[in-house]
Amino acid sequence: MQSGSLMQTLQSVFGFDALRPGQQPVIDAVMNGHSAAAIFPTGSGKSLCYQLPATQLPYLTLVISPLLALMKDQLSFLQSKGIAAASIDSSQNREEAQQVMAGVKSGHIKVLMISVERLKNERFREFIRQIPISLMVVDEAHCISEWGHNFRPDYLKLPQYQRELNISQSLLLTATATPAVIEDMQKKFSIDNEHITVTGFYRPNLDISVVPCDEENKQTQLNDIIAAEPKLPSIVYVTQQQTAEQVANSLIRLGINAHAYHAGMKSDIREKIQQQFMDSQIDCIVATIAFGMGVDKSDIRRVIHFDLPKSIENYAQEIGRAGRDGQRSECILLGNTSGLTVLENFVYGDTPEPSAIQYVLEQIRENAPQWEMIALRLSRDSNIRQLPLKTLLVYLELADVIKAKYSYFAEYRFKFLQDQQFILNQFQGERRQFVEAIFTCSTKAKIWCQVDLEALWMHYQSERSRVVAALDYFHQNGWIELESKQLTDVYSVLPATQSQDALTEQLVELFQSKERKDIERIHTMLNLFQSSDCLSHQLAHYFADYDAPTRCGHCSVCRGEVATFPQTQHEQPETLHLKAWVNEFVQLSPSAISNEAVARFLCGISTPIIARLKASKLQGYGAMANTSFSQVLQHVEVARS
Numbered sequence: 339m340q341s342g343s344l345m346q347t348l349q350s351v352f353g354f355d356a357l358r359p360g361q362q363p364v365i366d367a368v369m370n371g372h373s374a375a376a377i378f379p380t381g382s383g384k385s386l387c388y389q390l391p392a393t394q395l396p397y398l399t400l401v402i403s404p405l406l407a408l409m410k411d412q413l414s415f416l417q418s419k420g421i422a423a424a425s426i427d428s429s430q431n432r433e434e435a436q437q438v439m440a441g442v443k444s445g446h447i448k449v450l451m452i453s454v455e456r457l458k459n460e461r462f463r464e465f466i467r468q469i470p471i472s473l474m475v476v477d478e479a480h481c482i483s484e485w486g487h488n489f490r491p492d493y494l495k496l497p498q499y500q501r502e503l504n505i506s507q508s509l510l511l512t513a514t515a516t517p518a519v520i521e522d523m524q525k526k527f528s529i530d531n532e533h534i535t536v537t538g539f540y541r542p543n544l545d546i547s548v549v550p551c552d553e554e555n556k557q558t559q560l561n562d563i564i565a566a567e568p569k570l571p572s573i574v575y576v577t578q579q580q581t582a583e584q585v586a587n588s589l590i591r592l593g594i595n596a597h598a599y600h601a602g603m604k605s606d607i608r609e610k611i612q613q614q615f616m617d618s619q620i621d622c623i624v625a626t627i628a629f630g631m632g633v634d635k636s637d638i639r640r641v642i643h644f645d646l647p648k649s650i651e652n653y654a655q656e657i658g659r660a661g662r663d664g665q666r667s668e669c670i671l672l673g674n675t676s677g678l679t680v681l682e683n684f685v686y687g688d689t690p691e692p693s694a695i696q697y698v699l700e701q702i703r704e705n706a707p708q709w710e711m712i713a714l715r716l717s718r719d720s721n722i723r724q725l726p727l728k729t730l731l732v733y734l735e736l737a738d739v740i741k742a743k744y745s746y747f748a749e750y751r752f753k754f755l756q757d758q759q760f761i762l763n764q765f766q767g768e769r770r771q772f773v774e775a776i777f778t779c780s781t782k783a784k785i786w787c788q789v790d791l792e793a794l795w796m797h798y799q800s801e802r803s804r805v806v807a808a809l810d811y812f813h814q815n816g817w818i819e820l821e822s823k824q825l826t827d828v829y830s831v832l833p834a835t836q837s838q839d840a841l842t843e844q845l846v847e848l849f850q851s852k853e854r855k856d857i858e859r860i861h862t863m864l865n866l867f868q869s870s871d872c873l874s875h876q877l878a879h880y881f882a883d884y885d886a887p888t889r890c891g892h893c894s895v896c897r898g899e900v901a902t903f904p905q906t907q908h909e910q911p912e913t914l915h916l917k918a919w920v921n922e923f924v925q926l927s928p929s930a931i932s933n934e935a936v937a938r939f940l941c942g943i944s945t946p947i948i949a950r951l952k953a954s955k956l957q958g959y960g961a962m963a964n965t966s967f968s969q970v971l972q973h974v975e976v977a978r979s
Contacts, residue, residue, distance in 0.1 A: 344369070347393050351419050358383045360537035365390055367533040368473065368509055374533040375479065375510040375523055377882070379541060380658030381636070384511040385412055388475040392449050393421060395472035398442060400505070401451045403477040404490060409451040411634050416449060423449035426456060436814050442469055454481075454492045457499050458745045458825065461810050464803065471505045476527075479510035480651075483522040484729075484852065487514070487651035487859065491728035495742070497526050513658060514651045517882045539654070540878040540886035543661045544669055547894040548867045548901040551672040557588055559672055560644055564622060568594050571615075572622040572640035575647065575656055577680055579626060585644060586624040596622040599629045627652065636663040643671040646681060649859045650866060650880055673867055674903045678860070679966050685856040686967040687943035690722040690730060691934050692846050698722070698730060699838050702740060706831035709740065712748070712824055721935065721947040726849070731827075733848055739841065740829040746802070747822030750789040750809060752780070756817040775800060776808060786821075870900045916940075917977050919958025924978075926951040933978060937971040 344365065348354050357365070360378055364387040367374035378384045389412075392399035403409045409425045416423035424438040424447050441447040456462050474496075476482070482493040500508055508527050515523065524534060551559050564572065576582050579600040586598035597620050599611050608629075614620045616635050623629060627648070641660045647653040653671075661667030697720045702709050717727050734740050754761075758777060765773050775798040780787035789809070794800040813820040836844075866876050873893040878886030889896050923939050924931050927947070938945050939953055942960025953959055962970050 344390060344394060348390060351393060351421065352386065352390065353419075354386075357386075360535050361387055363533075364509070364535050368507070369394065371507060372533050373507045373509070373527055373529045375512075375520070375527075375529050375535070377512055377515050377520060377534070377536045379537070379539050380513040380655065381634075381662035382537065384513070385415075387511065388473065388509050389416060389421070389449070391473065392423075395448075397445075397470040397472040398447070399449045399473045399475060400466070400471050401449060401475040401477060402454050402457075402496065403451055404454060404481055404488075405478075406453070408477060409453075413451060421449065422447045423451070425451035426462070427451075427453065432813065432819060433816075436816070439465060439814065454490065454496065457495070458492070458827075460744060460746050460803075461806060461822065463503075464807055464810065467503060471503060472507075474500050474503075474505045474508045476508060476510045478512055479523055480512040480515045480519050482526055483515075483519040485516070485518045485522060485855070487649040489729070491725070491732040494526075494732050497528075498742075500527075514654050514881060516651075516880060520882060536882055538878065538885055539881040539883040540874060540890075541658075541661070542890070542892070543664055543666050544657060544874070545666060545892045546657070546669045546873045546877075547899075548671045548673050548873065549894070550901045550903050551674055552904050553674055553676040556644060556672050556674075557585065560585065560642065561588065561592055563640075563642065563670060564589060564594055564596075565592055567640075569621055570639040571618065571635065571637055572642065573629070573638060573656075573659060574622065574624045574642045574644050576624060576626060577645040577648075577677055581645065582624045582626055589622060589624065594622055595620055596624060599623050599625040601626060627656070634662070635659075637665070638662070638667065639665075640668045640670070642669075643673075646671075646673070646675075646677045646860075647863070648681060648684070650863045650877070653863065654877060654881065671867060673901055675864070675905060676964075678864075679964055681860050682857060683941050683943050683963070683967055685853055685860075686941070687938060687945065688723060688726045689849050689853045690720070690726055691932055692842055693932065694720045694722050695730065695845050695849075696838070696842050698727075698734075699739075699842060702734070702829075702831055703834075703838070708743075709829045709831050711827050711829070713827065718946045718950055721945055723945060729852075730845065730849075731829075733845060735829075737841070737844070738832050738835070740831055743828045743830055745825055745827045746806075748824035748826045750791070750806070750820065750822050751786045752789070752809060752813070752818040752820045753785045753787065754818055761812060761817050772798070772800065772804075773808065776805060864903070868901050868903060870895060872896055913973055913977075915958070915961075916973055919956070919961060920974060920977050922956055923951075923953055923958060926953060926956075933971060933974045936974045936978070937967060940970050940974070941965070941967055943967075 348357065360376065361383055364374050364376045368387070368391045376384050376387045388399060388401065406427055406429065409427065413423055413425055422441070424441060426435055426438050438447065442450055476496060481488050481490040482496065483489060510523050510527060520534065560574065574585060576585055579602045582598040582600045586596050589596035597611050599608060611620065611623070615623050638660045641657050647656060657669040660669055698716065713724060713727060717724050720727070722730065735742060762770060762773055775794060776789065779790045779793040781790065789805070791802055791805060794805055809820050812818045869876060872889050873895050874890035875886050875888050894901065919940065920936055923936060935945065935947055939948055940958055940962040942963040948954055
C-alpha cells in the first residue's frame with residue numbers, strides 16, 4: 339500500500355536507498371491498519387518503522403517513551419529531516435509546551451512524543467482526547483511485562499489508554515524481549531502472530547569476552563585494557579555511583595581522557611558529559627546504568643562491565659551500544675561474584691512486607707466506595723517504595739479490588755499575567771459569569787491565587803473538569819501562569835469477593851514469586867557467563883533468535899576460554915556492634931519496626947521508613963552491605979529475640 343510514495347519518502351526525506359531486514363513487514367502492517375510489534379536488536383532501525391509511516395498517516399502519531407534522553411535523540415533526528423515532530427516534557431517552560439500543543443491542535447505537528455507518566459495528567463488527557471490519532475507507538479515496549487527486566491507498572495495502563503483515546507492501532511518497539519515477554523506484549527495489545535517481527539539478536543561484529551578476575555585486581559586489569567588503546571571510544575559500566583567516580587579517577591590518573599557519569603550528578607552536567615562523549619571530546623565514560631538509553635553513537639568500540647550487570651537483558655542492552663556502525667567492537671566483562679550481594683539486595687528492597695500490604699488494603703476498605711490516594715504519602719505511611727507500590731496498585735486492579743477512575747491535581751494555583759478585567763472582557767453571558775465565579779472562588783495570597791474547586795461546585799455547580807479546562811485555556815493564551823500540585827489518583831473500590839487475609843496472602847505470594855524470578859534471573863546470568871557453550875549463541879537463544887550460529891568464533895568460549903568466577907570469600911559479618919546498631923534504629927520509631935525493615939537498614943537498602951526517620955545517618959546503616967540479606971535477617975532475629 340502506497341509503496342511508491344513510501345519509497346520516495348524513504349529516499350528523499352530519510353536519505354536511505356532501501357529498508358533494512360525486518361522493516362518492510364512492520365511498515366506494511368502499520369500502513370495496512372494493523373497493530374504490530376518490532377523486536378530488533380539495538381541500533382538496527384526500529385524507529386524508522388514508525389517514522390516513515392508517520393509522514394504518510396492522516397493524523398497524529400503519538401510516541402510513548404520511558405526516557406527523556408530517548409525522546410530528545412529521536413526528535414533531533416526527525417527535525418533534521420524536516421519532519422514536524424515535538425515532545426511535551428518536564429524540561430519545558432509554559433510557552434514551549436503551549437506552542438507544541440497549538441501545533442498538535444492545528445495538525446501541523448505529525449509526531450508527538452511523551453512519557454508514559456504524561457497520560458496520568460488530567461490536563462494533558464483533556465487536551466489529547468480532542469486530537470485524532472492514527473497510531474500509538476510504544477517504545478521500550480518490554481516495560482509492559484512483569485516478566486521483563488524493566489517492568490514499569492504505568493505501561494500496563496497503555497492498552498486502556500489506547501481504548502479511551504480511540505486509537506485504532508499500536509506499534510510496539512523493543513530490542514530485548516524474551517519469548518515470555520513477546521507473548522505478554524502480544525496478548526495485552528491484541529497483536530496477530532503474523533504482525534510480530536523478530537529480526538534476530540545475533541551481532542557478528544561484537545567480540546564477547548568474559549574474563550574471570552579477583553576483585554582486588556579488577557582496577558589494574560581495567561587500566562591495562564584501556565591503556566592498551568586509550569583513544570578507543572569506550573563505556574565502562576559499574577553498579578554504584580561512588581564506583582563510577584573511583585574508577586574514572588583511576589583512569590584519569592593514567593592520563594586517559596575519562597569521565598564519570600551517574601544519576602547523582604545534576605542533569606545539565608550529565609547532558610554536557612554525554613554531548614562531549616558523542617562529539618568525541620571524551621574517550622571513555624565510566625557510568626552506572628543511568629547512561630546509555632538513547633545514546634546513538636555509532637563508533638563505540640568497547641563496552642566493559644567492571645561490575646556484574648543486573649540481568650541478561652541489561653547486559654544485552656548495554657553491549658548493544660557497541661559497534662552500531664557494523665565495525666568490530668569488544669564487549670568485555672570482568673567477572674567475579676563479589677557484586678552478587680549488592681544485586682540481590684536491590685531485589686529484596688523492593689518486596690513489600692505483609693503488614694505493609696495489609697495497611698494499603700485497610701486504607702482502601704476504609705475509604706470505599708471511592709478511594710483517593712497521593713502516592714508519595716501512601717509510600718511513606720506504608721513503608722513501600724514507590725515502584726513496588728505502583729506495582730501493588732496494578733495488581734489490585736488486575737484482581738478487581740480497585741478500578742482506576744482518573745487522576746487529578748489536588749491543588750491548582752495561578753498568577754495573573756494579564757489584568758483580571760482583561761480576561762473577563764474576553765467572554766460574554768453565561769461564560770463570563772462562569773469565569774467570574776472561578777476568580778471569586780480563588781483565594782489570593784501575595785501573588786498566587788489558590789482555586790477552591792469545592793466552593794465552585796457548592797455555590798455555582800461548576801464541574802471540576804470544566805474549571806480545569808478553563809484554567810488551561812487561560813494558561814495556553816498566556817493570561818495566567820498555572821501550577822498544579824499533589825497528583826491524586828482516584829479509584830473505585832469494587833465489592834470484595836474474598837477476605838482481606840486471603841487477598842493479602844495472594845499478593846504476598848505474587849511479590850515473593852516476582853522476587854524469586856528476579857533472583858533467579860541474576861543466577862541465570864551468572865550461569866550463562868560461566869557456561870561452556872558459545873556466548874553469542876546463548877544470548878541470541880535467550881532473546882528468541884533461533885538462527886544464530888552454534889559457534890560464533892568471536893567469543894571467549896569459542897577461543898577455548900571458559901570462565902570460572904573466583905568465589906568471593908565474604909568475611910564473617912561484623913556482629914559485635916549489631917545489637918547497638920539495631921537498638922539505635924528501632925528506638926527512632928514510635929511504632930514497631932519489623933525484622934525485615936531492620937535487615938534492610940543494616941544492608942543499606944533505602945526504604946521510606948529510613949528516609950522518614952533520617953536513619954541513613956546512623957552508624958549501622960549499610961554496615962552489613964556485603965552480607966546476604968537472608969543472613970543479615972537471621973542475625974537480626976537472634977539479636978532481637
